[in-house]
Amino acid sequence: MRQAFERIAVPALALLASALLFALLLAAYAQVDPFEAFELMYEGAFGSWFSWQNTLTRAAPLILASLCTALPARLGLVIIGNEGALVLGGLAAAAAGVAMGRAPPLLVQVAMCLSGMLLGGLWIALAGALRQWRGVNETISSLLLTYIAIALMNHFVEGPLRDPESLNKPSTAAIGDANTIGTIPGMDVHWGLAFGVVACLLVYLLQRFTTWGFAMQVIGGNPKTARMMGLDVGRYVILACAAGGAAAGLAGTVEVAAVLGRANASLAVGYGYAGILVAFLARHHPLAIVPVAILLGGISASGGLLQRRLDLPDAAVVVLQGIIFVAILASETLYGRLLPRKQES
Amino acid sequence: MTLIGAAHIPPHEGAPTLELLGFSKRFGTLAALDDVSVKVGAGAFHALLGENGAGKSTLVKCAMGYYAADQGQILLNGREVEITHPRQAHELGLGMVYQHFTLVPNMTVLENFVLSREKMPAVVDWASERQLLHDYFSTTPFAVPLDTPVADLAAGQKQKAEILRQLYLKRNLLILDEPTSVLTPDEADEVLSTLKKLTEAKQLTIVTITHKFREVNAFCDTVTVLRRGKLIGTRPTRELDNEIMAEMMIGRRENRVVVEREAHALGEPVLRIAGLSVADQVGQLAVEDLSLEIRAGEIVGVAGVSGNGQRELVETLAGQRHAEAGRILVHGEPYAATRAQMMRHKIACLPEEPLRNACVPEMSVAENMALRSFDQPPASPDGVRLERRPMREVARRLIETYRVKTPGPDAPIRALSGGNVQRAVLARELSSEGDLLIVANPCFGLDFAAVAEIRARIVQARNRGAAVLLVSEDLDEILQLSDRIVVMFDGKLALQTDAAHPDVGAIGRAMAGH
Numbered sequence: 001m002r003q004a005f006e007r008i009a010v011p012a013l014a015l016l017a018s019a020l021l022f023a024l025l026l027a028a029y030a031q032v033d034p035f036e037a038f039e040l041m042y043e044g045a046f047g048s049w050f051s052w053q054n055t056l057t058r059a060a061p062l063i064l065a066s067l068c069t070a071l072p073a074r075l076g077l078v079i080i081g082n083e084g085a086l087v088l089g090g091l092a093a094a095a096a097g098v099a100m101g102r103a104p105p106l107l108v109q110v111a112m113c114l115s116g117m118l119l120g121g122l123w124i125a126l127a128g129a130l131r132q133w134r135g136v137n138e139t140i141s142s143l144l145l146t147y148i149a150i151a152l153m154n155h156f157v158e159g160p161l162r163d164p165e166s167l168n169k170p171s172t173a174a175i176g177d178a179n180t181i182g183t184i185p186g187m188d189v190h191w192g193l194a195f196g197v198v199a200c201l202l203v204y205l206l207q208r209f210t211t212w213g214f215a216m217q218v219i220g221g222n223p224k225t226a227r228m229m230g231l232d233v234g235r236y237v238i239l240a241c242a243a244g245g246a247a248a249g250l251a252g253t254v255e256v257a258a259v260l261g262r263a264n265a266s267l268a269v270g271y272g273y274a275g276i277l278v279a280f281l282a283r284h285h286p287l288a289i290v291p292v293a294i295l296l297g298g299i300s301a302s303g304g305l306l307q308r309r310l311d312l313p314d315a316a317v318v319v320l321q322g323i324i325f326v327a328i329l330a331s332e333t334l335y336g337r338l339l340p341r342k343q344e345s
Numbered sequence: 346m347t348l349i350g351a352a353h354i355p356p357h358e359g360a361p362t363l364e365l366l367g368f369s370k371r372f373g374t375l376a377a378l379d380d381v382s383v384k385v386g387a388g389a390f391h392a393l394l395g396e397n398g399a400g401k402s403t404l405v406k407c408a409m410g411y412y413a414a415d416q417g418q419i420l421l422n423g424r425e426v427e428i429t430h431p432r433q434a435h436e437l438g439l440g441m442v443y444q445h446f447t448l449v450p451n452m453t454v455l456e457n458f459v460l461s462r463e464k465m466p467a468v469v470d471w472a473s474e475r476q477l478l479h480d481y482f483s484t485t486p487f488a489v490p491l492d493t494p495v496a497d498l499a500a501g502q503k504q505k506a507e508i509l510r511q512l513y514l515k516r517n518l519l520i521l522d523e524p525t526s527v528l529t530p531d532e533a534d535e536v537l538s539t540l541k542k543l544t545e546a547k548q549l550t551i552v553t554i555t556h557k558f559r560e561v562n563a564f565c566d567t568v569t570v571l572r573r574g575k576l577i578g579t580r581p582t583r584e585l586d587n588e589i590m591a592e593m594m595i596g597r598r599e600n601r602v603v604v605e606r607e608a609h610a611l612g613e614p615v616l617r618i619a620g621l622s623v624a625d626q627v628g629q630l631a632v633e634d635l636s637l638e639i640r641a642g643e644i645v646g647v648a649g650v651s652g653n654g655q656r657e658l659v660e661t662l663a664g665q666r667h668a669e670a671g672r673i674l675v676h677g678e679p680y681a682a683t684r685a686q687m688m689r690h691k692i693a694c695l696p697e698e699p700l701r702n703a704c705v706p707e708m709s710v711a712e713n714m715a716l717r718s719f720d721q722p723p724a725s726p727d728g729v730r731l732e733r734r735p736m737r738e739v740a741r742r743l744i745e746t747y748r749v750k751t752p753g754p755d756a757p758i759r760a761l762s763g764g765n766v767q768r769a770v771l772a773r774e775l776s777s778e779g780d781l782l783i784v785a786n787p788c789f790g791l792d793f794a795a796v797a798e799i800r801a802r803i804v805q806a807r808n809r810g811a812a813v814l815l816v817s818e819d820l821d822e823i824l825q826l827s828d829r830i831v832v833m834f835d836g837k838l839a840l841q842t843d844a845a846h847p848d849v850g851a852i853g854r855a856m857a858g859h
């Protein structure tokens with residue numbers, strides 16, 4: 001009971017504190033009425049069907065990318081290489097899409113998803129393997145792997161995979177309109193949102209109703225006990241990392257196949273990093289990821305409106321994201337202290 | 346509170362006398378010290394002997410101000426002093442050297458010595474510090490290289506540096522807590538013999554905690570023996586031999602309480618360990634070329650002072666540590682501690698501190714009870730799906746059979762008391778009627794009732810034909826439960842003896858390395 005209360009109350013408090021801080025910043029530094037700003041943000045994020053669709057489109061890659069942190073977190077790992085897996089997943093998808101050319105669209109789409117997931121999965125599995133066999137800290141290695149991933153993507157879109165027609169912004173060739181992943185019927189939001197929701201649901205079912213999920217909880221809770229039970233800790237670490245990386249790779253695939261149409265530097269605009277924030281805010285709970293991603297998608301969707309109406313810089317919403325992240329990390333210390341502790345006999 | 350001590354007594358030059366009078370200290374219901382008095386003469390090399398938990402460490406920690414004794418008086422050079430904080434002990438010239446090194450490994454000897462001074466200047470004049478220390482080392486019986494990082498020193502040199510630092514800080518009464526446990530015998534002899542010279546020159550008084558009779562015989566002039574918090578006696582070393590010391594240490598244990606053990610013929614060998622070597626955290630061999638066989642229906646007790654490789658041995662068998670060399674066979678098949686093998690051979694483990702070593706504290710009692718069986722029916726019909734209802738039902742049954750006191754199967758296991766956590770683990774491990782039971786200090790920190798019950802369960806497992814490896818620091822437990830006793834010393838088996846007619850003296854000597 002007490003724990004359930006805290007699981008909701010602590011993040012809520014952190015969000016409230018960040019809103020207050022952001023309001024102070026708006027009032028003191030940008031000299032904008034914070035109430036007006038929040039009202040505009042609501043309008044830009046959830047005020048109309050149009051803004052809802054904008055929000056959901058942005059939430060889709062966040063949901064998938066956040067699984068890259070949330071899934072290994074079950075084992076006690078802190079993986080923050082989401083951006084790298086996302087970028088490489090997008091690159092692999094574009095390469096597959098271009099290579100398959102005129103094959104039946106459904107086949108191309110499946111191939112794009114699989115190759116994006118495969119490369120993203122391998123990338124994070126590498127961080128897991130380094131940790132398991134060489135004792136390398138997975139947080140550092142996954143972050144550094146991100147820089148390598150972005151450099152690799154730049155190399156390929158500027159070199160071997162470059163479309164000679166793309167002059168100003170080096171890109172791969174287009175995957176073609178026929179192969180584009182379309183929108184969910186009835187709304188202007190691409191299928192990536194559905195992929196994300198289904199993935200979260202699957203992860204939830206895996207964690208709650210399978211022996212694998214149970215084993216993961218044991219490993220995350222006490223690796224020493226897990227070894228005594230004969231559980232293959234290394235295999236779980238690597239597989240969970242691979243699955244998380246595959247989700248982020250799918251996020252990149254969707255960006256390429258549904259939004260950008262090709263792979264280029266626009267893949268690395270921070271969905272991966274924001275995904276880390278989503279995972280922490282959701283406390284790595286797969287079902288909490290969806291609403292949290294929608295909230296953060298909304299914040300980023302409202303950036304344009306703030307810019308147009310209040311003349312705030314584009315980065316204002318990024319600042320808010322940063323404040324939220326710091327507040328969430330700081331609020332970790334509040335667990336177990338929010339309510340007066342009952343005397344345990 | 347009047348502070349007598351640092352302010353009034355100037356630091357004493359030369360070796361002081363130390364008297365500890367009437368020390369008592371309780372931890373909860375446990376009397377760690379019960380009216381213990383020890384007198385240490387000036388320039389003495391005084392040994393404190395006793396088993397684990399005899400109260401040696403508690404006594405010296407009280408003297409050093411790490412613990413506040415419930416009762417007790419300290420006389421230094423015949424005058425009463427009050428020591429409530431280690432800093433006061435340091436000011437009075439009392440210093441302590443531990444079994445584990447306290448120097449900062451990645452700093453040089455020089456840096457470490459400067460660092461440990463009472464008042465460190467804001468700007469360090471390294472040239473003059475080096476000169477000072479260099480001059481100082483020319484007056485000491487041994488020296489260590491000044492500019493070598495401590496991590497690069499051999500163990501013996503590190504311990505010398507620890508002792509030199511104490512002398513450098515003008516401590517003239519040193520308390521050594523198993524100072525040689527990480528040293529080779531040669532290194533130990535070198536360090537101890539130089540200390541011996543300092544005591545003979547009346548520059549230093551030494552109290553040393555040890556388990557090794559060899560060192561007591563060679564270097565100590567007086568021996569004080571503690572047993573279960575009580576003073577057994579203080580006698581000059583020359584009046585003692587190993588036989589007497591062992592007897593003082595562990596007492597006569599004729600009244601061996603036998604837990605209804607059935608006499609039966611031993612079965613086939615279940616566990617066979619051949620030439621096993623295991624490394625500890627820092628990569629040194631903690632278990633060396635160890636071979637052991639346990640047959641069905643037999644409890645083999647491994648006695649020994651802690652830190653002689655028992656932990657590493659148990660962790661290797663439990664699957665928590667890799668062996669460097671050697672073979673482990675269970676039922677004649679190679680055993681690599683995989684889940685499938687554990688399941689097939691029905692291996693069960695009862696480690697010490699079960700909450701930390703055998704549970705997931707945040708998970709529920711039912712989940713913790715299912716750790717062995719969650720991927721088997723009934724909790725999982727196919728190895729993939731997990732059904733919580735049968736899991737909970739199994740747990741309910743176990744809670745009842747093993748009388749685990751818990752608010753319910755869904756309570757987090759960390760909310761249970763130590764004895765009930767161990768009962769829950771016992772229920773999980775023994776309910777499979779395992780063929781091989783690996784037990785380590787199963788009753789550590791538990792109350793009387795829980796101890797009796799857990800020991801009875803272990804004997805029951807043996808009676809129905811399980812092979813049991815019992816590692817314990819509690820010699821009584823070993824004597825009470827075992828069919829065969831081996832003693833582990835320095836990673837090797839030092840002695841094997843039949844438990845029906847144990848030669849307690851020989852066991853005690855083997856535990857002390859003789």
